[in-house]
Amino acid sequence: MRAIVLTEPQAVALVNDWPDPEPGPGDVVVAIRAVGLCGSDLSVYDGDRAVPSLPWVMGHEGGGEIVATGPGVVDRHVGQRVVIEPNYCCFDCVACRNGRTSACDRRRIVGMNDPGLLAERVAVPARFTWPVPATVSDGALGCTEPLAVARTAVRRSGVAPGDRCLVVGAGSQGLFTCQTLLAAGAQVSVTEPHEGRLELAEQLGAKRVETAEVEPFPLVFDTAGVPAAWDTSLRAVAGGGTVVMIGMSRSPVSVSTRELVQRQVTIVGSLIYDHPTDFSATAAAVADGSVTPEQVLQAGSHPENAAAAFAKAREAPGKSWIDLSSWREESA
The missing domain is CATH 3.40.50.720 (NAD(P)-binding Rossmann-like Domain)
Known part of the structure; x- marks a missing residue:
């Protein structure tokens, strides 16, 4: 499987032998179509934010199509287009029980302390995927999270x-x-x-x-x-x-x-958002067209140009993102 990985600070490589994900109980596998780049990603890229190991798959803003479901998943299905909510709260700490999941002290953060989205396929907890219509553009999938x-x-x-x-x-x-x-x-x-x-x-x-x-x-x-x-x-x-x-x-x-x-x-x-209402409301607003985040987007970068996209993202006007749709279309 192809993936875009950080090999050392400010060094990004496209690899062809990254392990395929296996969906665990309650998980789905998503074929990624778009991944946005933000300041948090750049802190990982620069080496200012430590990650568990190198090489490391970065990226936390994105979505695509579900291509597999794990045991126990009943409300998501293969073929659904989804945007990923990339902050997995524990649901058990005091903050989570009070509805302030953004303050969860055991939060798993995709691309930071949990593997990122810059890969052909990723395993994601189903409850942190939000279905959207096929009319939602790839670019919108890559910027729903910062929205x-x-x-x-x-x-x-x-x-x-x-x-x-x-x-x-x-x-x-x-x-x-x-x-x-x-x-x-x-x-x-x-x-x-x-x-x-x-x-x-x-x-x-x-x-x-x-x-x-x-x-x-x-x-x-x-x-x-x-x-x-x-x-x-x-x-x-x-x-x-x-x-x-x-x-x-x-x-x-x-x-x-x-x-x-x-x-x-x-x-x-104001740190991120509180699950589930903030993210579900944003996904719904993107889906019904009441907000059009594509107005902020640059043209998407091809995976082969990912290193240049990271290097230029800090100074570029508009939202930078990696367009992985060609990977999905090749494997479909």
């Missing part, structure tokens, strides 16, 4: 129609956040140093603002997660307003508790 992250952050923010919002950063996560806020009826502004990304945000309907000209916003969504972006976010949020942190960095940032208290600013960290 779910954006939609969940917007849900947690409590945004209402007409609210003025600033999105800090117009990488793919920032673009999906813009798209989600606009769909919710918010007034969306965006700040971003990369001209190509700003142009994409404007095409979605967001208004560009220069950092020096930012006026206070009741809601700020920090999707960049770097110290410079944090400074912008804190400066831009209005008194009594909320900063929703989506992007992450290990680098420390500074803020005085005096400022937070006197300005009465709320800081909300």
Whole structure:
């Protein structure tokens, strides 16, 4: 079986002898058609995020068709087109029992501590696959997961129609956040140093603002997660307003508790989504066409060009993804 693997930091290889997956009880095998690339994948690619072993199959944003089912699977079947929810919660810890599966302390993360999706076929727990119509494009399969992250952050923010919002950063996560806020009826502004990304945000309907000209916003969504972006976010949020942190960095940032208290600013960290409702709702929105994540996509890269796609993803405008549909069509 073919797979795209990390052999060492910043070295990606296409191999032809990766082991075929066997579905265990409750599993399905999915023939992958598309895999998106995001900042978490790039942290693995760079060697900043340790993985269990090398070589390692990366990738966690994707989907395809079910080609086999394991014992006990009754609500999924061969031939279904599905998108994969790549964070497998334990359902047993305190967080899971309280419905906050995003905080599960035993979470298995595809492509991080569980094998990734950049392979011809992968075994996946059936309950973490979401059927979608055949009309859902391959590209949409590769970006439903980051869209779910954006939609969940917007849900947690409590945004209402007409609210003025600033999105800090117009990488793919920032673009999906813009798209989600606009769909919710918010007034969306965006700040971003990369001209190509700003142009994409404007095409979605967001208004560009220069950092020096930012006026206070009741809601700020920090999707960049770097110290410079944090400074912008804190400066831009209005008194009594909320900063929703989506992007992450290990680098420390500074803020005085005096400022937070006197300005009465709320800081909300929004990590992924909570199973099952956030992901199922996103898959349904993609399926019925009420949101079109393809607006954020670049052209898909062929598997043979995966190394170049990883190398360029950090600076590219729009969402980078690997198009594995040719593999599926060859084996069908």
